[in-house]
Amino acid sequence: MRLRDEVRRFFSLLTDEIFYTFQYLLRRRGILPGEIVHQLYSMGYRSFPIICLITFLIGVTISLTSVAQLRLFGADIYLADLIGIAMITELVPLMIGIMLAGKIGASITAEIATMKVMDEIDALTTMGIVPERFLMVPRIIAITLVVPLLVALADFVGIFGGVLVARLAVGMPPSAFLREVFTVLTLHDFAVGLVKSLVFGWTVVVAAGYKGFFIERGAEGVGKATTESVVLSIALIIGIDCVFAFVLY
Amino acid sequence: MEIIRVSDLVVGYGSIVVLRGLNFAIDKGRITVIIGESGSGKSTLLKTLIGLMPPLEGDVFIAGERVDFGSERDLMKLYRRIGVLYQNSALLNSLSLYANVALPIRIHHPDWPKKREDALVRTMLERVGLFGEDKYPFELSGGMRKRAALARAMILEPDLILCDEPSSGLDPITSAGLDNLLLELKTNHGVTFVAVTHELRSIARIADRVLVIRGETIYYDGEYADLAVSADPYIRTFFLREGDL
Numbered sequence: 001m002r003l004r005d006e007v008r009r010f011f012s013l014l015t016d017e018i019f020y021t022f023q024y025l026l027r028r029r030g031i032l033p034g035e036i037v038h039q040l041y042s043m044g045y046r047s048f049p050i051i052c053l054i055t056f057l058i059g060v061t062i063s064l065t066s067v068a069q070l071r072l073f074g075a076d077i078y079l080a081d082l083i084g085i086a087m088i089t090e091l092v093p094l095m096i097g098i099m100l101a102g103k104i105g106a107s108i109t110a111e112i113a114t115m116k117v118m119d120e121i122d123a124l125t126t127m128g129i130v131p132e133r134f135l136m137v138p139r140i141i142a143i144t145l146v147v148p149l150l151v152a153l154a155d156f157v158g159i160f161g162g163v164l165v166a167r168l169a170v171g172m173p174p175s176a177f178l179r180e181v182f183t184v185l186t187l188h189d190f191a192v193g194l195v196k197s198l199v200f201g202w203t204v205v206v207a208a209g210y211k212g213f214f215i216e217r218g219a220e221g222v223g224k225a226t227t228e229s230v231v232l233s234i235a236l237i238i239g240i241d242c243v244f245a246f247v248l249y
Numbered sequence: 250m251e252i253i254r255v256s257d258l259v260v261g262y263g264s265i266v267v268l269r270g271l272n273f274a275i276d277k278g279r280i281t282v283i284i285g286e287s288g289s290g291k292s293t294l295l296k297t298l299i300g301l302m303p304p305l306e307g308d309v310f311i312a313g314e315r316v317d318f319g320s321e322r323d324l325m326k327l328y329r330r331i332g333v334l335y336q337n338s339a340l341l342n343s344l345s346l347y348a349n350v351a352l353p354i355r356i357h358h359p360d361w362p363k364k365r366e367d368a369l370v371r372t373m374l375e376r377v378g379l380f381g382e383d384k385y386p387f388e389l390s391g392g393m394r395k396r397a398a399l400a401r402a403m404i405l406e407p408d409l410i411l412c413d414e415p416s417s418g419l420d421p422i423t424s425a426g427l428d429n430l431l432l433e434l435k436t437n438h439g440v441t442f443v444a445v446t447h448e449l450r451s452i453a454r455i456a457d458r459v460l461v462i463r464g465e466t467i468y469y470d471g472e473y474a475d476l477a478v479s480a481d482p483y484i485r486t487f488f489l490r491e492g493d494l
Contacts, residue, residue, distance in 0.1 A: 029359060032352075115341070123339035126299050127353050127401075128328035134356070 039142035059161020080180035083162035097200030101233035105208035109229035112212025258307035285462030332402030347382035392423035
């Protein structure tokens with residue numbers, strides 16, 4: 001299929017999903033009761049441990065790399081500024097996006113693609129159920145609710161990684177580190193991190209749904225679609241992040 | 250009384266015509282079987298009848314109303330009037346047996362009291378001879394999955410149930426049990442079926458009427474009882490395995 005057709009199909013699904021989500025919020029019909037809670041559990045609760053671990057390790061690694069350079073200029077104190085800004089506005093959203101693509105996006109694609117292969121999507125259609133609403137709206141709403149929690153947790157854990165390195169490598173007390181972080185960070189920075197993460201979350205869900213719904217028939221197509229979904233999500237996340245950078249800085 | 254009427258129907262994919270010049274009607278309370286060789290276009294015709302593939306030309310009327318395949322409203326009306334039994338059952342694996350059967354109610358009638366839903370689901374499960382409503386589809390045998398899918402297809406009491414290879418993948422005993430179930434539903438509850446199948450034994454048990462597809466069109470349309478006396482060499486070879494083509 002030509003790239004132009006793929007892009008048109010992707011944006012067609014995206015606009016459908018926006019419409020179905022608002023329609024559901026107004027009418028509360030078309031999806032299974034309890035499905036949003038189920039998705040919250042599988043997207044949020046199950047993602048917390050891995051997101052905590054990754055953002056903590058990123059916080060530690062960036063801190064160790066940065067402190068070595070800052071020390072050359074006697075600017076150790078700026079470690080807190082650097083970690084604060086980098087984690088909150090850039091690394092946490094990016095890592096959350098990438099982790100969601102690998103964990104949740106892959107799972108959404110595999111589930112929808114398998115349903116397609118097993119005629120479950122056709123069955124939904126012939127029951128008068130719109131699959132793009134029935135399957136995607138609970139996931140879009142769940143990701144919207146889960147991402148702010150993940151961001152808050154990841155911000156905390158990432159900065160904690162920096163605090164740890166600052167204490168052990170530079171001897172900076174945690175209170176001084178945190179004071180510096182909150183001096184340099186503004187509410188705007190937290191909002192930027194949150195908005196970026198939300199956009200990345202929605203991107204992952206829509207890209208995953210797109211690859212699932214438009215799978216080429218056959219079992220081998222499921223694996224292919226899942227891989228492509230992760231690649232597409234990550235590519236889109238990085239592209240959108242670049243657009244954010246142009247707009248914000 | 251007619252449930253479906255097909256008029257000058259042409260079906261296919263894009264510019265490829267699979268079947269042309271189709272004209273037939275499906276009567277209420279009967280089992281009509283559509284058969285044909287592999288690749289003859291049976292499934293394409295079924296997909297058109299269930300609204301998954303718009304026809305290239307011609308019209309489909311459900312209970313006298315023309316279906317506009319470009320209109321979402323008309324398609325929804327069509328979906329309300331039909332139930333579909335898929336070849337591999339197509340139950341949702343993430344839902345229990347009960348939830349699968351109750352799914353159309355929960356989506357189309359979320360305001361129904363739980364008691365009403367419960368009663369209907371249990372009636373349908375009983376009608377198809379199923380128990381263990383908390384089980385998941387992957388815990389059920391092939392025959393049980395088909396029965397569950399049939400219960401789901403019937404839950405909102407559609408005018409017509411279309412079955413894609415209902416006996417496919419089932420052992421002869423289970424297959425015969427499913428055939429008996431279709432007959433029982435037709436006889437005792439007046440359910441109308443259209444089945445696409447290859448299984449000659451199954452056709453012999455259930456078919457009232459047979460449509461044979463050959464050469465891009467309907468080659469034979471008649472009562473099953475008349476097949477045995479047909480002099481047509483193709484029909485005799487197909488059904489009675491007599492002679493060569």
